[in-house]
Amino acid sequence: MPVLILPTLGPFHILHPRYNAVTVLEMAKAYAPRAVLLASYAPAELEAGLWRDAGDLPLFHLLPWAEGNGVEVIALDKHPNLKAQAEQFRQALAQFPRGQEYLAQAAELERRLQALLTRPLLSDMLSSPAFISELWNYLDGFVQIFGEGPATGFRAQRMQAVAGQIGSKGEGRWLVIADLLDYPYLLREVPGAAGPGAHASSPAEADRAILDRAWRLEGDDDWGLLLQQLQEIADAEAQYLAAQIYLAAGRPEDALALMEPLLHAEFAHPAYLPGYVLARYGQLQDLVGNRQAALRAYQATLALSWVPAEAREIALAGQRNPFKLG
Incomplete structure (x- = not known):
């Protein structure tokens, strides 16, 4: 069962001419999936369009394409209430001096993640062992500080459940769109899953890069x-x-x-x-x-x-x- 997982960078796509929002769309078109599976959104979140406020730039292009071409879009996260606990946890910690110390430790991890997301990226770099290792360094470091649970939005638990749903889909080519921090879990948990490979830029992607430059x-x-x-x-x-x-x-x-x-x-x-x-x-x-x-x-x-x-x-x-x- 072929599964292609494309990580989204949210608003950070605007920084990457060679992995911008239209790159994700073009790779989806080339893959010709049976369906698009949204790993990081719940059905109610998809219906409410919460991805728009999150600045998930590829979905502004991918979802209209899927609708116009009869490609089903399925949101897989069944536990958005657990995901929401991450922000609630941070807000609660910030109220206490000891909690602020923990958040200060996490700030260094956030700085490294931002550095990773602001360096030039090509599509195949997101599948490289070095890049995946840096993501795991962030994820594991976060768990070491706070534990796996409310602080992480129960990410490991949620993605294990999502991976189980993907694995049960049966025959066909399945395209999974995942938040960057959910992406390593799915690569590990979904048998035979692959991340993005090398991709030749199209005129549409080049145009998107110019538009992104103008926005900035x-x-x-x-x-x-x-x-x-x-x-x-x-x-x-x-x-x-x-x-x-x-x-x-x-x-x-x-x-x-x-x-x-x-x-x-x-x-x-x-x-x-x-x-x-x-x-x-x-x-x-x-x-x-x-x-x-x-x-x-x-x-x-x-x-x-x-x-x-x-x-x-x-x-x-x-x-x-x-x-x-x-």
């Missing part, structure tokens, strides 16, 4: 080159990000000129885009002195069925006071 716009980037690259991509997200660059350059009129036609086009995908588009459009209308149009845009943002937290904060702040460049 920095002062020493070549803004002119980035604008040219976004223009060549020519989709709604690229147009929004080009407007962002003009706004960052202090040219709100040029940004608004890009945003106006975008509002009359299709900009529902990825699912985080509508909230950002409407909230930013409100700010641009404020900057050109059209307060009523700005308020309508902020209200439209808040009326969406789901809005990224940042876009929601922009809209709420814009309702209170007109936006101004700082």
